[in-house]
Amino acid sequence: MRLTAGESVASGTSRDVLGRGLRVLGRAIREQPRIFAVAVAGSVLFGLMVIASAYVVGGVVGKVVVPAIARGSVAGGVLALAAAALFGISVLRVVGIFGRRLGAGYMQYRLQAAYRRRVTRRYLDLPLAWHHRNATGTLLSNANSDVEAAWYPIAPLPFAVGTLVMLVGAVVSLFLTDWALALVGLAVFPALFALNVVYSRRMAPRQARAQRLRAEVSGIAHESFDGALVVKTMGREAQETARFAARAGELRDALISVGKLRGVFDPMLETLPSLGTLAVLVVGAVRLRQGAIDVTELVSVAFLFTVLAFPVRAIGWVLAELPRSVAGWDRVRRVLNATGEMPYGEATLDPATPTPATLAFRDVHFGYEPAEAHLPGAEVLGAVSFTVPAGKTVALVGPTGAGKSTIASLAVRLVDPGTGTVTLDGVDVRDLTAASLAANVALVAQVPFVFDDTVRANIALDRPGVGDEEVWAALRLAEADGFVAALPDGLDTMVGERGTSLSGGQRQRLTLARALAGRPRLLVLDDATSAVDPRVEAAILAGLRTPADGGAPASILVVAYRRATIALADEVIYVEHGRVLARGTHAELLATVPGYADLVTAYEQAEQEREQPRPYDEVTPLTSGLEIEVDR
Amino acid sequence: MSTTVEADRPAEATESTWRTLRRGLALSPELKTGLAGTLGLALVYMIGRVAVPVAVQRGIDHGIVGGLDLDVVTLTVIATAAVLVVTTACGYLMMRRLFTVSETALAGVRTRAFRHVHDLSMLHQQSERRGSLVSRVTSDVDQITQFLQWGGVILIVNLGQLVVTTAVMLAYSWQLTLVVLVAFAPAVLVIRLLQRRLGVAYGVVRQRTGTLLGTIGESVVGAPVIRAYGIAGRTARRLDTAIEGQRQAQQRAIRISILGSSVGELAAGLALAGVVVVGVNLGVDRTLSIGQLTAFLFLVTLFIQPVQIATEVLNEAQNAIAGWRRVLDVLDVAPDVADPGEQGRELPPGPLDIRFAGVTFAYPGGPPVLHDVTLEIPAKSRVAVVGETGSGKTTFAKLLTRLMDPTAGDVLLSGVSLRQVRFDSLRSRVVMVPQDGFLFDATVGENVRFARPELTDPQLTAAFSELGLSDWLDGLPAGLDTPVGERGEALSVGERQLVALARAYVADPDLLVLDEATSAVDPATEVRLQRTLDAVTRGRTTLAIAHRLSTAQAADEVIVVDRGRIVQRGPHDELVKDPNSVYALLYASWLEQTR
Known part of the structure; x- marks a missing residue:
């Protein structure tokens, strides 16, 4: 996860952040106006009842207690009324709390859910090229913690709005009571407000820093535990711990700095209203002597200062969350506004009788954008042209890193070419609808991906026309029926996170069955059978070319190293450094293309060479810089 | 995170x-x-x-x-x-x-x-x-x-x-204190009850959040599959279910939390009312002054705050304790599998020989995968271990590098039991290259110098050229400074294995264990690597777990594992002579694939 909250806070002035934060809040209110109104109404009711409670307490003391004690007798009716008023105010406050917190909570969760839906929809809509440019961890946190951060200030927002109303109400009531006491209020409340603002402003960057360090500490732990085997086998535990401890130490210092700031402001925020109450006592006593107020009013105002202190902090909570909210919102918006959609066309391929498809590449160029701006972008493919004729099997052969997987991705339109076209039965794949494309072509990738779901769901993928019968047929063809039948719940067995409960070969055969179950007219295998026995592979390919049930055969594009696989192909295409160097039958290429011959006869050559004496017999020191000649 | x-x-x-x-x-x-x-x-x-x-x-x-x-x-x-x-x-x-x-x-x-x-x-x-x-x-x-x-x-x-x-x-007054305590007593009981339910509700939130994260993760990591099979609609439905499930759980939790603070609020109201009623009567009796009664009303409000947030605080306390x-x-x-530390021994200097003495290994709760294996491998030899998937050949590598200890028997290097060897000695002299060559999110160079940060760029470049990989390194956009991405995903699977091999090579071990370390590399590169590895590991002991039999052909000696036992050993040429042997069958299958 790459959080950059700290940086975002650092960039741009705090006034800027305040303005942008308020705009984010404005958007939230526009999206959920009703529930926000409910929450604010609850909050205002709560605030008014806080003021009311102060005046009722004052009234009870001045109008009930003092006369009763002075008289030496209790007026039962008045007393009951006072008690009922105090309890009644509590009940109304509870109503206010319900409206405020329920409204705020529901609003926050609805916004979170809505934006998680929107962000993940974008993930599904945006092309793979966009996915490649973004780290998995970043995308995960965009949909999760960034959405959460963006709407975090919603929780205290209605409380803060209600508090503002309450403060205005309190000052008005103070002026109605006594101008001198009101002046005390005018001194204390703005000071309290200012103290909260300063506190939040100074806290926000510290919190952001702690949050960023927390993510970094977590990132180190994730990576280090993922690579635990490498760490262990190379004995780097101490160094890894030092790497972790350094960042954990920074996090500790950041948290201590958060704590110290809290230590400064929390006690002050509590003391300020207390000092206000004390000031009310002195000023009140003076005004009492002047006959300007009575005991009721004095106690009311003193009480008001005591109960007002806590709600005022809600304003600080909102302000404190704004920078984080803005940073989260910016990252969410980056996903929502991302362009480069890969639109699908309107054309469909529905031949009356199912026949194999013809795939053609015409002068296809492809390059990845650089991962980092200062690095050069790499051209992966240049001027690639070839055809997979209907019903034929074509093998794609080339050294590691030659661009074979990219060709496989282009063939099923996971990515689009920079220039040139990829056509299926003469139709540009960009003109096909998503459904038609998925129904006609299937790719089995090099690294099998399995969903955390049942075996059945992994193979059928809810596609129409893929029932249990088709699933079992596909499993049989992929020679996966044996181990699936042996699973505790058969097709209903959950395969776990990323299929961790299965072996690599089992995962590979499941993904193979997934592709076969859809009966594609073109099958693209990207070195997808490396963990499958060659005999099985041959059976699979043969089964596709001439289905036992007399169904439609498929055209096949297969990335392969194995001679046995290549031997099954009608034609071989040899690629090197992103270019098609040669095409023809295996025998032709073997005779005419040295690079191809080197690759496929590497083992035989090695065997022959072993007959000759070995040139090196001593330990070669690592730093000798000795260049070893490699025959190509 | x-x-x-x-x-x-x-x-x-x-x-x-x-x-x-x-x-x-x-x-x-x-x-x-x-x-x-x-x-x-x-x-x-x-x-x-x-x-x-x-x-x-x-x-x-x-x-x-x-x-x-x-x-x-x-x-x-x-x-x-x-x-x-x-x-x-x-x-x-x-x-x-x-x-x-x-x-x-x-x-x-x-x-x-x-x-x-x-x-x-x-x-x-x-x-x-x-x-x-x-x-x-x-x-x-x-x-x-x-x-x-x-x-x-x-x-x-x-x-x-x-x-x-x-x-x-x-x-001030024990009577009024009693009133306050009585007013708060039921609240405490209810809050205790609510707090338990809140704990359960938050548990559900955490669980649903976990499900949501898993589902989002799948939609991100599985993006190619989703695209290739046109199942965006299905994925969207799964996401919506998970998102909605989490929201429902969150709303339930907040309802319980609000109930908790409401109970505190009502108790405060009750206490205020009670204090006034009882207090006035006490005041009339002259056992309580007006000031004391007023102070009491202030004191009761001091009770509200802690009780209001008690459910949340107690719940957090429980989570913290559980954490x-x-x-x-x-x-x-x-x-x-513990480091013997200070009491441990160092491996003797020089090339290492290997001895398995009656080694049996079983995974916890499972049947033995190696049965009473005894064998000796002389120093400086290059040995290949072959066998079908599941024969126990990878277990060899794990026992030899002491990633696991044998259930019975002992593994010795140059006569020293691995259990007695200090880890710093063991890990610097014995290095394994696993099949999945995990790379850290750093540059190629930083990954290669993982075990030896002191190595300079020219030394790393030299190491690549010694391995015959100069061409590959030169072909990278920024050479040694090329970032490999998260888990090395910016490189192809085969390229990751090349970097992992270079990383093990520069660690300069006396015993190198390769566990199908080049399984995703093209044959020509593999053969080239094989040849250069042969050259540069001369004088060291190497043990290769091999998927491709070209490795076995090149080795001094082949050890054939079948169902947890060693069934054959010897040079390739001798082993193939018995046409019915396990090795001969494996070799025939290999030829079928490659010729």
């Missing part, structure tokens, strides 16, 4: 809170540093909270109601203000001490747990989900520190406040 959230584990509740606290304190005694002083400061800080009600009482009784006396009022106010200045300062000092001590101690716990996870055996590391190990050193510790920063302070302060407030109330318990539980697991 707190994205790793797990389902609740009810079994955890078996250990009492006190026992966890005792274990935690025993492990981090520094937490007790200056604890008495911190609590003393907290107590003084609390006095500040009751100072105002006391001032109100004294002001009213002695300066306002019984004949106005401004001097008394002023004096009271000045004295109280002075007290407040002192208590505020104490509050600052208290928090400063608390945070410094606790954060320092917890950072220590975090780092110790991190190291401990690395010290656990490979088997233990694999039996836990990666994510749950990560949360031991992240979200679990975060939960404790976050609690201390918010709830912990509130808990300490409010407990102190309850004590001090009760003391002051008792000093702490999980961290302690990990620390309590003794590594079953």
